Amino acid sequence: MSDSTVTEPEGRAQQTLPRTVTGEGDQRVLHRLRTPRRPRLWFEILLIAVSYWTYSLIRNAVPEQKAQALRNADWIWTAEHHLGIAVEESVNRAVNSVTWLIVGMNYYYATLHFVVTLGVLVWLYRSHPGRYAAARLALFATTGVALVGYYLFPLAPPRLMNGGGFVDTVTVHHTWGSMASGDLKHMSNQYAAMPSMHIGWSLWCSLTIFALASVPWVRLLGLLYPTATLLVIVATANHFWLDAVGGALCLAIGFTVARLWYGALPYALPRTPHPQGSLGARP
Structure with missing residues (x-):
């Protein structure tokens, strides 16, 4: 016992x-x-490449529901008329009348979306390694939410509407500026306009530059970037105003994910990781 x-x-x-x-x-x-650490170059290059490939694969694999996308476009257009903000057609036709301006916007739409975003990521990697992973997570989460939007709410851009009166500026001016025009339309889902990742990504770049840049004129350019992008996506008839609202909402969710994971917004984290890898913003 x-x-x-x-x-x-x-x-x-x-x-x-x-x-x-x-x-x-x-x-x-x-x-x-959950502790920020110094990013590794080879891993980040591989991660960004694989992530963008996966994003493109999923986005383009979403069924191109043309009939539903056109109905949704009519619904958005009607809703904007009720809200008194349906001026996209007027902006599109006015800017299209200035050839050099609309051609420049076509190339802006095709290139800066990627160039500026990658440039900000590289700057974060080099100058703010402690904040890089959290900011990158916010961007990736934003894009992931957008994929859900493409699947649940297929939407035709204004220039593909039936009888909408919009000008497809890429086709008219024979420029390369849209994955939904010319030969490129066979490589991309044409009905993934909601939400606008041109706005989601440009707002991410803007907030990052404004929060972390030390040169005043650079911070000002950061603030102007999403404003210019909004004008471009409307003038080229690639998006409605409400698509931009959708992009901003996706970004809000992206920052919420980063905040929950790291315990702080990316810009509140230490500029450089602690040598022992402890999280300076969390006790």
Whole structure:
């Protein structure tokens, strides 16, 4: 009896010990994953390349529901008329009358969306390594939410509407500026206008530059970038105003994801990771 009385508590203690150690180990792993560290160049290049390839694959794999996309476009256009903001056609035709301006906007639409975003990522990597991973997570989460929007709400851009009166500026001026015009339309889902990632990504770039840049005129350019992008996507008839609202909402969700994971907004984290990898913004 005495032997069993002595060994039973010890046995229970031995049984509970591995659970405690395992729990602490899981917490350490989670804490390590949530702690900003200096990014590795080879990994970031591979991650961005694979992520963009995956994004393009999923976006273009979404069924091109033409009839539904056109109905949704009519609904958006009607809603904007009720809201008194349906001026996209007027902007499109007015800017299209100035050839050099609309041609420049076509190329702006085709290139800066990628060039500026990659440029900001490179700048973050080099100058703000402690904030890089959190900012990158916000951008990736924003894009992931957009993929859900493309699937659930197929939407034709204004220039593909039936009888909308919009000018497809890429086709008219024979410029390369849209994945939904010319030969490029066979490589991309034409009915993925909602939400606008031109706005989502440009707002991400703008907030990042404004929050972290030290040169006043650079911060000003950061603020102007999404404004110019909004004018371009409307003038080229690639998006409605409400598509831009959708892009901004996706970005809000993206920053929320980063905030929940890292315990702080990307710009509130330390500029450089702590040598031991501890999180400066969290006790």
